[in-house]
Amino acid sequence: MEQSRVRTARDEANSPSSLLVKFGEDKPLRLESGAILSPFQIAYQTVGELNADRSNAILICHALTGDQHVANTHPVTGKPGWWEMLVGPGKPIDTNRFFVICSNVIGGCMGSSGPATVNPATGKAYGLDFPVITIGDMVRAQSMLVDCLGIDQLLAVVGGSMGGMQVLEWAHSFPERVRNAIPIATGARHTAQNIAFHEVGRQAVMADPDWCGGDYIAQGRHPAKGLAVARMGAHITYLSEAALHRKFGRNLQDRNQITFGFDADFQIESYLRHQGFTFVDRFDANSYLYLTRAMDYFDLAAEHNGRLADAFKGTKTRFCVVSFTSDWLFPTEESRMVVHALNAAGASVSFVEIESDKGHDAFLLDEPEFHAAVRGFINAAARQMGIGE
């Protein structure tokens, strides 16, 4: 019996198993940098059915290392969708009632155009020839996808972390197209500390000689060690001191004694190494550079002389802003700044701070209070549109 072959990350980058929309040279993506990306493509997944009046579409925006596989088995890892706790039949974002869209961001590595994609001009992977993109660029690409799907207005745009940045950008750039917005564990700008952590991650990747100045695909190499170090460092920031202490403390590995060496004596070391080394099998190192950079550049207030409220002037979008008490990457204070700006702009806004010791990653984990908040907000939004339970 032949064993079924698992698809590799490289397969997905260039011939994704997802739905695909290709934008030809008549539909270029004009980037904030001034560059033009054309042709380009977006890989996406949908769940549920679009209703007759096209009013039940919910767009989900993924985080830095997420992808479009929000509620389906991941084609490379074989793991469940990353938000199946929140998205599915009967779930808070109920796919029996809503048409859920999730696309891989531009710059990503799961089928949308990114640095691992073959550059049609050269026939080899873009590498660093791929233009630097922003959160705004990701969102404009998504809006072209939503156009293609024949949807004028989204019932809701939902996302955490970098996904939450996209939610805020959607509400800013396309206020008429976003009825409801749920930015989760995010902020309207990347802080100095967050830029700093990203910069260390990028330096770790670029320090790896197998990175080859970004040209590793063409040269048949893979900066796995550098990318693993980047992931390990980042992973610490996704958790909380309390969660690490509860989960690992100073617990030792199997032998229950220290070895006086540099192997993984502590469980936390072994856990981090595992996080690092599994990540490199499903993610592209250059995508990691591009997406962290897009997050660093994000600063909604900057376009409005520092007045964040002006980014949302006259908005009719209804917001539900969510933060988690132990999230130190995007602490509640960053969400509160968004809420204050929305209030100042006269927007309709709910703000929920969820008590959790799980840190930033809480938005991906089993947090019943968070899930109940999303369910309540989405149900109210559906009622308003006359979408039955």
Added chain:
Amino acid sequence: MEQSRVRTARDEANSPSSLLVKFGEDKPLRLESGAILSPFQIAYQTVGELNADRSNAILICHALTGDQHVANTHPVTGKPGWWEMLVGPGKPIDTNRFFVICSNVIGGCMGSSGPATVNPATGKAYGLDFPVITIGDMVRAQSMLVDCLGIDQLLAVVGGSMGGMQVLEWAHSFPERVRNAIPIATGARHTAQNIAFHEVGRQAVMADPDWCGGDYIAQGRHPAKGLAVARMGAHITYLSEAALHRKFGRNLQDRNQITFGFDADFQIESYLRHQGFTFVDRFDANSYLYLTRAMDYFDLAAEHNGRLADAFKGTKTRFCVVSFTSDWLFPTEESRMVVHALNAAGASVSFVEIESDKGHDAFLLDEPEFHAAVRGFINAAARQMGIGE
């Protein structure tokens, strides 16, 4: 005119410009791992004069990347001593009155035996053949140095961070020799989060192909990139979000516009890169592995079935425990655990939490309230011994 030659880190590791005491095979250092380090040497500096009754000696213990050059110009960097704000004539630790000793820790790279030292058995640098050492080993080596200097009892042992761990270890292992102890910005154990950050740093070093399995000195190479990444990541943990925001925020470099690339656009990026690349000129990569490992292994309560108070049972040492409000590497809670244990052990203990937004590094910076607290405690200690002002 001939330019004066600056000494290199490699010069200092094997023929230090500091004072040196060599322990021959008759004076081996028995390590906690069971290994024996022999022969070995300690490089140290002293400031001030030992008084006639040998009662005015203060031992200063340095932090992870510190060294013995506490109050004198650094022989490699040419910078002032790292604690000149606190140590010197008329300073809180007044070298007109006290005899100050500071030695490079075992495992370090400024002249005390460490992985960069030539192994007399092979004639080449130890590298990973150097035995793994602990905070306890560092302190036992220091106690042999103090013996050599003819000092029975220290007026005080003072140190921050890894230095503070040594202070606690001194009070635990040699209670009769320590009249007063000032552990600063430290804890009685390394937490899971701190182990995690150290592990990422070690992985960054070891991922560098120039690390050569630890044998880079013999092979004439230098894992500078990996060590720089480790330093950059660690440096973030030494600061605070507030300090980073105040100092850098999202400020851009010279041109005041983003470049849509991977150069250092933000001032924080440029600052971190500078921190990384200057560090590698003065520090040994293997020492970084050994010293972070020693910190990870530190857990004073573990030897006493988790009862930290038992580590200080019956102590007559007087303690002044210092923490800083914005230190998230060794938060006040870790100091409070030490204070509770000392109280439970019936020790004399003062506890000062200094209000500061400078993070962990506050202990190295201009913090007048902190300096006043040290001055007051040391003066009281001196008065008790009849040492004049």
